[in-house]
Amino acid sequence: MLSLIWRFSRPHTLIGSTISIFSLLILVIYCTPPPIYTGLSNAFGSIEMNTISESAFTLVPGLDVLKPKLPAYQTAIVGFIPVLNNKINAIAALFFPTLFACLLCNIFITGLNQIVDLDLDKINKPQLPLASGELSMQNGKIIVYSSGILCIVTAWLIQPFLGYLITSIAIIGALYSLPPIQFKKYHIWAASAIAIVRGPLINAGIAIHFATLLYGWPLFHMYWLLPLVLFVTAFSLGIAWFKDIPDTLGDEKFGFKTLPLVWGKTSAFLSGVVLVSGAYLFMAWQMPNFLAKIAHLIAMIIFIGCAIKVDLDNPASVKSFYMFYWGLFFLEYAMLPALLM
Secondary structure (H helix, E strand, O other), X not given: OHHHHHHHOOHHHHHHHHHHHHHHHHHHHHOOOOOOOOEEEEOOEEEEOOOOOOOHHHHOOOHHHHHHHOOOOOOOOOOOOOOOXXXXXXXXXXXXXXXXXXXXXXXXXXXXXXXXXXXHHHHHOOOOHHHHOOOOHHHHHHHHHHHHHHHHHHHHHHOHHHHHHHHHHHHHHHHHHOOOOOHHHEHHHHHHHHHHHHHHHHHHHHHHHHHHHHHOOOOOOOOOHHHHHHHHHHHHHHHHHHOOHHHHXXXXXXXXXXXXXXXXXXXXXXXXXXXXXXXXXXXXXXXOOHHHHHHHHHHHHHXXXXXXXXXXXXXXXXXXXXXXXXXXXXXXXXXXXXHHO
């Protein structure tokens, strides 16, 4: 049964979520200067910085000398997250509850898609547990609906911001699959939904969540965040376009206007390759050190080299490239903290 649940949850998406969340936490803890201002003047006046966590002073080396400059301290840790006293404690206490909520949301979205697309998957993805009949529809619904409820409850218990974030992602994921809206039937809406969730919502949202719990200050000084959001948004558009290329038979039969059907397989594939190559060049340009720039250029060359070998008329070749593409997604999150620390 565990093997069925694992396959039902689409493992590559779970692995991607796990790596991305861990990477974001490492980036927030090790690559983000902590807030040190007593106030910030802007168009809206002065914003008092009065929610900085006491734990930030033990998490960031050298921050103690700035302690007299800061206002009265109060912990920013809420819900069932304990007060943090070192970086290892912070990683354990913040990572696992957040990961639990996100993975449950991931299972809800991917599982709901399989429930709604059962007949379509029998053509496009007959190896999936529901489509093959290995997993019953009743058990599939139990997994999906319980995951959906638990992800929202867990997120709200951690902190309200994460509650709003996970609820928003779950709603977009549901609208992606459920009629009458069913974003996935139209390539623009389908790609936009995937890119918005994987790009700004997960990266900016989870980074703000971690930073708020650690420092009480959600956004400023995360110099790496905007480039990462833009890169992953472009990369996610590639995911949306590449995944539909081997599924044109079923998509056409059920009236899904995916990009490979609207533009043709070659145009959809080349558009993804150009977009993702540009995203790698953008990241290489944005990186603050030479090693990080070279690493992204090498990753781009590997990506293009594999793309050149793809036979678009061979579904096995396209699916192999698609899983390799997810490997590059994992690689970006794995290497970025190491390159910036």
